[in-house]
Amino acid sequence: MPEASAPIVRIRNLSKAYRRGTQVIPVLTDINFDIARGEFVALMGPSGSGKSTLLNLIAGIDSADQGSIQVGDVEITTLGESDLARWRAGSVGFIFQFYNLIPVLTAYENVELPLLLTHLSRRERSEHVEAVLNVVGLADRMDHYPSQLSGGQQQRVAIARAIVTDPEILVADEPTGDLDRASAEEILQLMDRLVREFGKTVIMVTHDPRAAEKAHLIRHLEKGELSVT
Amino acid sequence: MFFLKYILRNLFRHKLRSVLTIVGVAVAVLAFGLLRTLVGLWYAGAEHASDTRLVTRNSISLVFPLPISYLDRIRGVPGVTSVSYGNWFGAYYKDQKNFFANYAIEPRGYLELYPELMLSPKEKNDFFLDRKGCIVGERLAKTYGWKVGDLITLKGTIFPGQWEFVLRGIYHGKEKATEERILLFHWSYLNEALRQTVPRRADQVGYFVVGVKKPELAPEVSMAIDSLFKNSLAETLTETEKAFHMSFVSMTEAIMVAIQIVSYMVIAIIMVVAANTMAMTARERISEYATLKTLGFKGGHLGGLIFGESVLISLSGGVVGVAATFPAAHWIEVELAQFFPYFSVSTETILLELLAALSVGVVSGIFPTWRGATIRIADGLKRIG
Numbered sequence: 156m157p158e159a160s161a162p163i164v165r166i167r168n169l170s171k172a173y174r175r176g177t178q179v180i181p182v183l184t185d186i187n188f189d190i191a192r193g194e195f196v197a198l199m200g201p202s203g204s205g206k207s208t209l210l211n212l213i214a215g216i217d218s219a220d221q222g223s224i225q226v227g228d229v230e231i232t233t234l235g236e237s238d239l240a241r242w243r244a245g246s247v248g249f250i251f252q253f254y255n256l257i258p259v260l261t262a263y264e265n266v267e268l269p270l271l272l273t274h275l276s277r278r279e280r281s282e283h284v285e286a287v288l289n290v291v292g293l294a295d296r297m298d299h300y301p302s303q304l305s306g307g308q309q310q311r312v313a314i315a316r317a318i319v320t321d322p323e324i325l326v327a328d329e330p331t332g333d334l335d336r337a338s339a340e341e342i343l344q345l346m347d348r349l350v351r352e353f354g355k356t357v358i359m360v361t362h363d364p365r366a367a368e369k370a371h372l373i374r375h376l377e378k379g380e381l382s383v384t
Numbered sequence: 385m386f387f388l389k390y391i392l393r394n395l396f397r398h399k400l401r402s403v404l405t406i407v408g409v410a411v412a413v414l415a416f417g418l419l420r421t422l423v424g425l426w427y428a429g430a431e432h433a434s435d436t437r438l439v440t441r442n443s444i445s446l447v448f449p450l451p452i453s454y455l456d457r458i459r460g461v462p463g464v465t466s467v468s469y470g471n472w473f474g475a476y477y478k479d480q481k482n483f484f485a486n487y488a489i490e491p492r493g494y495l496e497l498y499p500e501l502m503l504s505p506k507e508k509n510d511f512f513l514d515r516k517g518c519i520v521g522e523r524l525a526k527t528y529g530w531k532v533g534d535l536i537t538l539k540g541t542i543f544p545g546q547w548e549f550v551l552r553g554i555y556h557g558k559e560k561a562t563e564e565r566i567l568l569f570h571w572s573y574l575n576e577a578l579r580q581t582v583p584r585r586a587d588q589v590g591y592f593v594v595g596v597k598k599p600e601l602a603p604e605v606s607m608a609i610d611s612l613f614k615n616s617l618a619e620t621l622t623e624t625e626k627a628f629h630m631s632f633v634s635m636t637e638a639i640m641v642a643i644q645i646v647s648y649m650v651i652a653i654i655m656v657v658a659a660n661t662m663a664m665t666a667r668e669r670i671s672e673y674a675t676l677k678t679l680g681f682k683g684g685h686l687g688g689l690i691f692g693e694s695v696l697i698s699l700s701g702g703v704v705g706v707a708a709t710f711p712a713a714h715w716i717e718v719e720l721a722q723f724f725p726y727f728s729v730s731t732e733t734i735l736l737e738l739l740a741a742l743s744v745g746v747v748s749g750i751f752p753t754w755r756g757a758t759i760r761i762a763d764g765l766k767r768i769g
């Protein structure tokens with residue numbers, strides 16, 4: 156059992172570069188970074204500084220060149236594709252800038268998606284889906300298709316989908332980037348609640364200083380290197 | 385279950401695109417089935433031909449006649465049961481487009497050699513007794529509304545003039561493949577007219593039909609007949625009716641092969657079109673596939689999703705195509721009756737149609753499935769907005 160103070164994310168000497176032909180574009184160089192359990196971290200930095208890349212590495216949807224990423228007690232850099240997929244399904248919730256809901260599925264079905272990979276029965280799945288739709292305040296819209304919901308509502312459905320498997324960490328890449336101020340505020344409050352009430356760890360990439368204010372901790376990424384503010 | 389629902393909803397996402405693809409596959413499958421049936425029927429004539437009947441003709445070509453005097457000598461060949469003869473008459477009814485086969489034949493021997501032309505004893509007898517009499521097949525009679533006792537006038541082409549016949553009988557084909565669009569009349573009627581008008585063309589026949597006791601005797605009897613007339617003015621070529629038909633078929637072999645190739649090309653073309661459509665569809669949904677992968681779905685899940693859609697679309701087209709094949713074949717049988725004795729689609733063709741549709745689905749699904757299954761998540765997610 157890890158100590159309460161042990162970081163949930165532990166990054167050591169992480170490097171990543173993209174290769175285009177013979178050209179090598181270093182994106183992250185020798186990153187060291189810990190995130191404590193129940194933390195709300197904002198990652199900021201200029202465009203192209205590697206924020207999304209770092210987030211993707213932590214979430215296990217991209218692979219590092221060097222270094223170690225430990226999430227909980229799992230060293231994810233050594234996992235194969237299949238194990239990594241299983242690990243993501245259980246341990247990480249994703250929130251995207253453009254919500255990434257499946258347009259032909261209803262709000263309910265979108266939220267149910269991650270549960271299809273579990274052994275839960277239909278009844279159990281329905282209980283979980285309804286519970287998280289209640290948390291995001293959209294239980295009454297569960298039969299609506301994404302096109303029938305506002306941007307803010309779609310993002311709340313996406314958040315419901317991210318938390319339905321009860322993952323330890325939530326990663327969000329510019330979750331308010333496509334929203335007006337009022338909707339953005341709602342989403343940020345919802346994420347704050349997830350941290351406070353449900354003890355989630357949230358890692359959020361953002362350009363918006365207002366969004367960053369909600370976080371407990373802001374990290375700046377510049378030219379592939381991290382700094383604390 | 386969930387995936388089926390998802391596939392179906394995806395199918396209806398671009399209704400027009402899906403409908404057009406389904407219609408395209410259906411039309412291709414229909415064309416494939418009809419062309420195959422056509423080719424099959426072309427060879428069916430030869431397949432149904434008797435192997436106890438031989439045809440003796442001029443060895444130079446079918447258009448050169450043989451003297452009637454050969455008849456008795458052929459009759460004398462051991463193994464021969466009966467001999468009849470005939471001439472291709474090539475006349476038409478009223479208008480040149482009313483084309484059907486008509487032959488001047490020696491009736492008694494001919495009907496004995498062709499038991500598949502079924503006539504009532506009375507009609508048969510009436511035909512034998514009336515030198516100006518003729519018989520026709522049921523389908524031909526139906527086409528022109530002829531009844532027994534009607535006077536039929538044909539315009540001659542090879543043998544010019546107006547030729548009058550009295551319809552004495554309507555035969556019914558014993559088998560489906562039996563040609564029912566033929567008119568037969570007395571060779572002696574033609575011959576007498578020729579004696580009076582063009583005597584040098586009289587006493588000649590286009591071919592002899594020779595019955596043999598059993599099929600095994602056919603080669604022997606053929607050789608015996610041909611050697612009888614070796615070095616005479618008109619040498620003969622005798623072969624089984626099947627081989628005789630095949631010599632017709634082989635004249636058109638190249639066309640049939642071409643039709644067969646076309647039938648496969650139709651499928652190949654729709655394959656390319658469907659593959660392009662599926663690739664387009666999959667490309668549009670790349671970010672969705674990446675999202676699903678992010679959530680923990682595996683390449684196999686996505687593969688099933690894309691592959692399922694492509695196979696479902698093509699199979700729907702296949703089913704529509706198969707369903708359309710029957711009425712289309714019926715229409716051809718009725719409207720193009722002069723070209724085909726019958727036009728029925730075999731079970732084999734139906735199965736091949738479905739197989740063709742399935743392979744369209746499989747082939748068109750392969751590339752997008754592979755793309756979707758192997759997409760790097762980070763790349764797929766970027767393709768948003």
Ligand SMILES: Nc1ncnc2c1ncn2[C@@H]1O[C@H](COP(=O)(O)OP(=O)(O)OP(=O)(O)O)[C@@H](O)[C@H]1O
Nearest residue numbers: 173174175180182201202203204205206207208209
């Ligand atoms: N697939 C790729 N191939 C090559 N280079 C890439 C690829 N993905 C990202 N990069 C490069 O890596 C760098 C960091 O990209 P990343 O998306 O992480 O930036 P970011 O900080 O999220 O920027 P933004 O704020 O604009 O989203 C950029 O220079 C980008 O051009």
Ligand SMILES: [Mg+2]
Nearest residue numbers: 206207208328
């Ligand atoms: Mg980014």
